[in-house]
């Protein structure tokens with residue numbers, strides 16, 4: 426169980442830190458970057474929650490909890506020898522729930538024939554912020570998975586990929602079900 | 616024409632994606648990073664629009680549209696053989712409009728003899744957020760341009776460079792035309 | 806003394822810029838990235854200030870000023886030959902003040918046995934945004950310090966490390982002294 430009491434330990438002042446397994450790493454290690462970016466998505470979600478109500482708020486807070494599962498998954502890498510304990514991993518069901526929620530929201534939206542300008546209501550605008558940070562986190566997770574000898578669970582990758590699509594659809598949903606969307610007009614100001 | 620209907624395709628779950636030309640690339644490819652960061656600026660702008668009115672709002676939304684032109688430009692690289700179609704590119708006129716708007720706003724501001732603490736009104740504060748993300752996007756675009764064999768159009772670089780200066784001046788303008796600016800006092804808390 | 810009057814100079818349109826010493830560098834140089842990320846933390850703080858009052862507001866604005874000291878420190882590297890002027894450096898006292906403020910706030914909070922979902926009040930939510938960007942800035946500063954031949958002052962590293970802990974504690978403090986915190990439940994949605 427995680428304990429947070431003293432908060433600062435000064436141990437990271439030289440640029441080193443530890444994974445959940447206790448393994449020492451540089452702070453700019455791609456794995457630390459990956460869960461650090463996931464933490465950043467989670468913080469942007471905290472701002473989105475400020476403007477959400479009802480089912481949307483429930484869903485956003487569930488995703489926040491899931492993102493800590495994802496952080497735990499990323500912070501506990503498989504190495505050559507067994508971990509000696511059961512790690513917490515993202516499971517397929519978590520990505521499937523995102524897909525079900527996307528399908529439900531998307532059913533009420535009209536299809537688009539151009540990109541939408543991020544914005545609209547306060548909630549819609551902030552969900553675009555979440556979306557774009559989520560895609561940065563996805564790049565960081567994918568980049569980690571691309572490093573030789575570093576493993577990332579397949580469900581971690583599909584979860585973060587689907588999550589940015591969830592944010593896109595939720596953003597349109599929060600913008601009068603897409604009716605208030607302003608579309609990109611290619612080259613309009615030239 | 617871009618179509619957005621199904622939204623999730625699951626095709627990116629292994630960390631690969633495609634440029635606008637169809638060329639397959641890793642998600643952490645510097646070109647994808649560059650247009651992903653531009654998308655992040657655009658999302659921050661969506662939040663700024665929430666506090667803007669009148670001409671400022673018009674200008675912010677025009678810049679949002681321009682940023683999709685920039686995204687399209689970056690997503691469509693020149694390679695050795697011809698594209699076979701006319702790509703959408705940022706043109707000099709788009710940077711020139713930013714300069715004209717900077718000059719117009721700057722004419723009403725007093726010159727500064729120190730940096731300003733980001734903040735002030737809600738709009739001014741958010742324009743500093745846009746500014747700093749824009750400068751990160753600029754670093755990513757410049758970094759892409761620095762990769763051997765990768766080309767970035769000169770107008771893409773000048774547009775993103777000028778845009779952060781636009782945000783700086785607009786932010787001061789939105790903070791009682793700079794009269795409410797709080798200045799940095801070097802070493803004040805030592 | 807820093808002068809900001811013309812704002813755009815067009816000199817950065819080819820992806821090059823200069824450090825405070827006049828040394829020419831690429832825009833994506835790790836040192837430029839480091840102070841650029843610090844600037845991003847500062848912008849997020851500008852948004853936090855919008856919801857802060859009293860002592861908290863004073864503290865946030867003092868940190869903003871300190872972050873420009875940090876930016877100046879990072880922008881003025883020691884090289885082989887003497888600078889010829891006294892550089893502005895972060896001093897131990899600045900980190901110590903953060904620690905004292907953490908201790909004071911933390912004394913009023915109950916210890917935690919899990920991570921908290923970022924969010925709560927508007928101020929608490931935005932302080933988590935500051936926290937996560939600050940940790941990204943820390944990764945960038947630590948990464949710079951890890952580059953051969955690049956020096957970063959020890960106080961710069963400890964300041965940025967302590968600052969994210971300050972944001973964590975301040976966020977809990979701003980969320981009804983931690984009483985409104987929602988905790989992570991590992992694997993709750995599986």
Ligand code: B12
Pocket residue numbers: 426427428429430431432433434443444445446447460461464492493494495496497498500509510511512513919920921922923936940969970971973991
């Ligand atoms: C990874 C990590 C993070 C990551 C990701 C976490 C996530 N899940 O998303 C992020 C970046 C979010 C993070 C943030 C913070 N963190 Co942190 N974090 C950790 C770390 C390394 C692992 C936590 C974790 O997720 N574990 C996975 C979960 C599932 O583990 P668990 O609850 O212990 O359960 C497992 C174990 O019990 C395990 N188990 C059973 N038997 C055995 C045997 C062995 C040998 C092992 C290894 C495990 C094991 O089985 C369970 C299931 O897998 C811990 C240090 C540590 N090693 O515990 C610090 C730690 C908890 N964090 C710390 C701090 C200070 C913070 C921040 C305040 C930093 C900041 N300023 O931002 C924030 C708080 C964020 C918040 N919102 O509350 C400190 C707390 C210090 C203190 N005592 O007060 C710690 C202890 C690190 C340290 N030494 O400084 N953190």
Ligand code: B12
Pocket residue numbers: 539540541542543556560589590591593611616617618619620621622623624633634635636637650651654682683684685686687688690699700701702703
């Ligand atoms: C680059 C890109 C992005 C970038 C940058 C876009 C920009 N302009 O700024 C960013 C990161 C913003 C982005 C975001 C998203 N995207 Co996107 N994006 C693309 C991509 C690869 C290119 C789009 C583009 O800008 N094209 C340039 C414009 C000018 O092209 P155009 O309108 O087609 O016009 C040109 C062509 O017709 C061309 N032409 C004429 N003849 C020929 C012949 C050939 C062979 C070619 C290649 C071209 C060509 O000439 C015109 C002028 O140049 C497309 C896939 C694709 N290849 O189309 C996906 C795509 C449109 N995106 C997709 C998705 C899902 C999204 C997001 C929802 C993802 C997310 N969760 O965040 C968001 C939505 C953002 C929003 N606000 O609406 C999906 C849509 C799936 C669907 N059918 O529902 C697509 C189809 C990718 C995919 N297969 O999954 N995207």
Ligand code: B12
Pocket residue numbers: 729730731732733746750779780781783801806807808809810811812813814823824825826827840841844872873874875876877878880889890891892893
């Ligand atoms: C580093 C830097 C930044 C960094 C970090 C700054 C920080 N402190 O956190 C960041 C990223 C924040 C930044 C942002 C911006 N910046 Co700037 N920045 C600089 C730079 C390179 C150094 C400034 C600095 O911090 N100096 C350190 C302080 C302590 O120095 P000082 O006040 O001069 O005092 C020292 C000197 O006098 C020194 N000294 C004494 N004798 C001698 C002799 C020599 C030879 C030297 C070198 C020094 C020296 O001793 C003092 C103590 O050390 C200057 C260019 C330059 N070289 O001055 C541009 C500069 C000031 N920035 C500029 C601009 C445009 C901006 C932005 C508007 C860009 C944007 N669009 O976002 C923003 C504004 C931000 C804001 N909120 O106000 C322009 C201003 C152009 C103009 N005249 O209008 C400049 C001049 C760069 C340029 N040529 O374009 N900036």
Ligand SMILES: C[C@H]1O[C@@H](n2cnc3c(N)ncnc32)[C@H](O)[C@@H]1O
Pocket residue numbers: 559560561563564627632633634635642647648650651
């Ligand atoms: C919609 C388009 O966005 C690009 N794409 C796919 N994944 C990411 C990501 N994580 N970040 C930025 N861009 C991405 C691809 O080019 C895709 O086709």
Ligand SMILES: C[C@H]1O[C@@H](n2cnc3c(N)ncnc32)[C@H](O)[C@@H]1O
Pocket residue numbers: 749750751753754817822823824825832837838840841
């Ligand atoms: C104002 C100062 O900011 C630095 N600079 C120039 N471009 C960028 C960027 N994209 N990101 C961060 N810093 C930058 C240079 O040092 C310049 O002089």
Ligand SMILES: C[C@H]1O[C@@H](n2cnc3c(N)ncnc32)[C@H](O)[C@@H]1O
Pocket residue numbers: 437442443444445452457458460461939940941943944
């Ligand atoms: C709380 C946990 O966060 C990780 N950690 C330490 N420093 C950083 C940082 N700058 N960014 C992201 N994660 C970090 C370590 O794993 C630490 O134990």
Ligand SMILES: [Mg+2]
Pocket residue numbers: 586587589590627
């Ligand atoms: Mg995707």
Ligand SMILES: [Mg+2]
Pocket residue numbers: 776777779780817
């Ligand atoms: Mg510039």
Ligand SMILES: [Mg+2]
Pocket residue numbers: 437966967969970
């Ligand atoms: Mg730390």
